[in-house]
Amino acid sequence: MNLVDRFLKYVSIDTQSDPNVDTCPSTLKQKDLGRLLVSELHELGLDNAYMDEHGYVYALIKATTDKATSPIGFIAHMDTSPDAPGVNVKPRIIKAYDGKTIQLNDTLSMNPSQFDALNYVVGEDLIVTDGNTLLGADDKAGVAEIMAMAEIMVQNPFPHGDIYIGFTPDEEIGRGADLFDLDFFKAKFAYTMDGSLIGGIEYENFNAATAKIDFVGKSIHPGSSKNKLVNAMHIAFEFHLMLPTFLNPAYTEGYEGFNHLSHMSGSVENAHLEYIIRNHDMGKFNNQKTDFERVRDYLNQKFGYEAVKLSIIDSYFNMVEVLKHDMTPVRLAEKAISNVGLTPHSTAIRGGTDGARLTYMGLPCPNLGTGGFNFHGRYEFASINQMTQALDVMIEIIKLHSQV
Numbered sequence: 001m002n003l004v005d006r007f008l009k010y011v012s013i014d015t016q017s018d019p020n021v022d023t024c025p026s027t028l029k030q031k032d033l034g035r036l037l038v039s040e041l042h043e044l045g046l047d048n049a050y051m052d053e054h055g056y057v058y059a060l061i062k063a064t065t066d067k068a069t070s071p072i073g074f075i076a077h078m079d080t081s082p083d084a085p086g087v088n089v090k091p092r093i094i095k096a097y098d099g100k101t102i103q104l105n106d107t108l109s110m111n112p113s114q115f116d117a118l119n120y121v122v123g124e125d126l127i128v129t130d131g132n133t134l135l136g137a138d139d140k141a142g143v144a145e146i147m148a149m150a151e152i153m154v155q156n157p158f159p160h161g162d163i164y165i166g167f168t169p170d171e172e173i174g175r176g177a178d179l180f181d182l183d184f185f186k187a188k189f190a191y192t193m194d195g196s197l198i199g200g201i202e203y204e205n206f207n208a209a210t211a212k213i214d215f216v217g218k219s220i221h222p223g224s225s226k227n228k229l230v231n232a233m234h235i236a237f238e239f240h241l242m243l244p245t246f247l248n249p250a251y252t253e254g255y256e257g258f259n260h261l262s263h264m265s266g267s268v269e270n271a272h273l274e275y276i277i278r279n280h281d282m283g284k285f286n287n288q289k290t291d292f293e294r295v296r297d298y299l300n301q302k303f304g305y306e307a308v309k310l311s312i313i314d315s316y317f318n319m320v321e322v323l324k325h326d327m328t329p330v331r332l333a334e335k336a337i338s339n340v341g342l343t344p345h346s347t348a349i350r351g352g353t354d355g356a357r358l359t360y361m362g363l364p365c366p367n368l369g370t371g372g373f374n375f376h377g378r379y380e381f382a383s384i385n386q387m388t389q390a391l392d393v394m395i396e397i398i399k400l401h402s403q404v
């Protein structure tokens with residue numbers, strides 16, 4: 001089956017994940033795609049392919065050489081974002097995009113001045129939505145590319161080492177790495193096929209934590225509260241104003257970190273603030289966390305009782321902290337991208353990836369471009385040319401790695 005047909009088949013299956021459900025997978029429909037992928041892998045002759053109870057799909061393309069080539073792997077996620085409708089996806093192919101405004105339906109259009117990504121795909125064949133749903137290129141472009149890679153490696157094998165394949169559920173709700181089975185997936189390193197522009201190699205991401213702060217006040221009738229009332233909401237204001245003013249996402253970009261107030265609630269007796277803390281630099285990240293502790297200590301001393309309770313929980317860390325000790329996965333991808341005639345490029349992600357989590361679980365895992373754009377909404381589209389190039393990049397990575 002060709003790459004485009006695969007992609008169109010996979011996006012027709014609704015696999016939206018749900019952040020409000022605690023089970024894994026969060027939605028059973030993700031297993032519909034999982035089952036299809038397993039049966040297609042079986043048809044290719046990969047008998048070891050299976051889906052586990054949580055909807056993770058795994059397979060191994062066994063080595064065809066005795067050379068001591070370390071096993072590598074490719075990973076994509078099956079779920080789509082809960083941020084936009086994901087059922088009844090009706091893709092449309094635009095041949096040789098002319099660089100002008102694309103009319104998605106009667107009321108919705110996208111133009112290159114508003115959506116910069118369109119400037120990178122002029123002349124290419126695109127797959128767009130009908131304006132009512134997301135497309136699901138995030139990450140079914142990656143899924144289709146890995147399946148097409150498996151087909152090529154099975155039908156036209158050249159000498160290679162073990163190649164592991166993993167498809168995960170619930171990536172969009174931050175849980176794709178949670179139950180990833182590293183006992184089966186024995187790659188020395190892997191790539192998530194979950195990036196955007198072709199040629200992209202992402203290997204730097206934020207260090208991330210969440211701070212939750214509870215403020216305890218003393219409520220007294222305001223008519224007779226002089227020197228007695230302590231308003232929890234006021235302590236919360238004070239806390240917020242003592243944090244560094246310019247460490248605010250509205251003032252930061254690139255490698256600049258931030259503390260972002262994501263939630264607040266309160267009454268006179270109790271108030272609650274939640275922040276996400278982000279920085280690429282581990283030292284600065286730790287300093288930001290220390291700021292929270294110092295403000296808490298100051299206010300508790302000022303009020304003379306435990307008015308401020310703080311808990312900070314780490315979410316994920318920058319994968320470069322691990323990769324910098326062995327940049328082989330990044331260098332290999334750079335060489336493969338150059339070899340197929342493209343220019344490798346890297347930017348620091350202002351977020352996290354499943355690959356970052358997997359890296360800290362012992363599987364170094366940079367993220368590669370797939371040719372999908374404008375993720376998580378109705379303006380999402382994919383470039384057929386770039387998806388094909390992403391497939392070429394994977395094959396070239398395997399080829400280069402087999403020669404090591």
Ligand SMILES: [Zn+2]
Nearest residue numbers: 077138139194
């Ligand atoms: Zn994704």
